[in-house]
Amino acid sequence: MERRNELIxxxxxxxxxxxxILVAVFFLIKALDEGPGYLITSAALIxxxxxxxxxxxxxxxxxxxxxxxxxxxxKPDFIRSTTSGNDYFIRARYMRCPNxxxxxxxxxxxxxxxxxx
Numbered sequence: 001m002e003r004r005n006e007l008i009x010x011x012x013x014x015x016x017x018x019x020x021i022l023v024a025v026f027f028l029i030k031a032l033d034e035g036p037g038y039l040i041t042s043a044a045l046i047x048x049x050x051x052x053x054x055x056x057x058x059x060x061x062x063x064x065x066x067x068x069x070x071x072x073x074x075k076p077d078f079i080r081s082t083t084s085g086n087d088y089f090i091r092a093r094y095m096r097c098p099n100x101x102x103x104x105x106x107x108x109x110x111x112x113x114x115x116x117x
Contacts, residue, residue, distance in 0.1 A: 007079065009082075009083030010079045010082065010083050013052075013056075013082060013083065016052075017049045017052055017053060020045050020046075020048055020049035020052075021045070021046065021049050023045055024041075024042045024043075024045035024046045024049070025042070026042075027039070027041045027042035027045065028042040056082045057078075059081065059082075059108075060078050060081045060082065061111075062110060062111050063075075063081075063108050063109065063110055063111060064108075064109055064111055065093065065095065065106035065107065065108060065109065066106065066107050066109050067097040067099060067100060067102070067104075067106055068104065068105070068106070068107065069097065069100050069102050069104065070097060070099050070100040070102075072097055072098070072099035072100065073109070074097070074098050074099070076095060080095065081093070091107065091108040092105040092106060092107050092108055093105070093106055093108060094106075
């Protein structure tokens with residue numbers, strides 16, 4: 001059930017980015033007919049979609065998680081990392097620890113440069 005929910009959340013992320021791009025293409029086509037106002041809107045939507053994708057990949061590549069119960073350090077796969085419930089204010093995500101199996105907020109820790117976790 002948990003894997004199904006992750007795939008649904010990942011699908012929603014992909015659909016959201018696709019909608020951003022489709023709306024941007026619509027405004028781009030409209031800009032060809034009616035003027036540069038739509039061109040600015042189109043560019044803003046494309047930049048927003050690109051930022052969402054790049055930021056998600058950057059977070060996944062440069063962070064790992066530490067379990068508060070057993071202190072295990074782990075790096076989840078991309079789908080789990082991008083779709084798990086999160087709290088950006090304390091930089092944590094709600095996940096299951098692969099070591100002890102507890103579901104809780106895992107503190108996000110930045111990887112050291114050049115260190116593979």
